[in-house]
Amino acid sequence: MSTVNRTARLSTRLLLAGALALGLAPTAQAAPPGIPGTSTALSELAGLAVAAEGTSSGYSRELFPHWATVSGACNTRETVLKRDGVNVVTDSACAATSGTWASPYDGASWSAASDVDIDHVVPLAEAWRSGARTWTTARRQSFANDLSGPQLIAVTDNVNQSKGDKDPAQWKPPLSSYWCTYAKMWTRVKHTWGLTVDSAEKSALQTMLGRC
Template sequence: MHRHTTAAPAITILLAATLASTAACRPLAEAASATHPASPSAPSGNVGAARGELAALAVKPEDTGAHYDRDDWPHWDTTHGACDAREDALIAQGRDVRTDARCHPVSGTWVSPYDGVTVTDPGKLDIDHLVPLAEVARSGARGWSRAQREHYANDPAVLVVVTAHANRAKGDQDPAKWLPERDRCGYVAHWIEVKTRYQLTVDQAEHDALAAVLAHCPDGGER
């Protein structure tokens, strides 16, 4: 059992870094439309680092008594210009994304990392919180302020563009109950990275499921 510390200092540092980053972004709605060609894929974790991070995470039962209301986690904040966090994720994780003057993506190509499905209609995509909001609430966030919850809900490092089908299948389940069809190594490494950054806990079944996947992963490789 590892001692769990408050997440407040870490989140304050992350918020400052995010604000500094978004301040440097170029407004995307200066013209009637804009095209954004090649973009990186969805965020994925480092398998080698994840092994050590998992060992350091506090293993505790889920805080099932923590109240969860999605409205308490404000999301899709405007980040710069006319763009909000959802639109930024679609732009960052798509290819040849075209946006209108209000920064709404109207076309492009996205590959959903959970199931490998290629999508060209942004209306058929969801933005998944890698560690779901309800899971965060059960994992040590009971004392978070509204500002801390808002920061997490809009953190680009936890937002993943996926098909609506994959997002519905996942729901708010942790890796003991649900894993993606593709790149499970990258998925669990990213999960561990997020829980580490936000000083969240894992329950025993979750810990064991994460360890089981990592046991079969080459450093930096997919499975």
């Protein structure tokens, strides 16, 4: 990202922060469905199979068809943008033309959908390495577009890019106050989809849940 773009985005963030402080721009932190309570998350974590992380050999994002059509002209990304934002207005193609998004990973707020990514809480490549490589393409598509659980969330784009395909032993949200919720989300997704955890990942999740 250029220095000019970084400066512009910082200015936008500061302006939004000031507006929020004055109550001029209503916002709400993204909250996907299906986030379990602490005791349930701990129980689900204890029940996950522990295995060494598998290989990335053969992995491709195309093996997880994502941003599938949900209804009409709206796909999964656009549906999450509308769900996680405030006062989101869309055009006839279902693209968000205005709204406000608060990213729980870093606490930033944005007024342009282009500044927001839809994060796969358990990244597609991580899922591949922990069991999804044996799935059918149809099951991988369901995983990549799962709106019924806490697998998809709107967050700041460059924060999502810094996460990449890392698990919680390698990456955690910049806001430590969100670690508890993030660990609950990650654990629920792996539990729901029958994915494994490696020992370092499980230890990191236990530590994060210990902050709840």
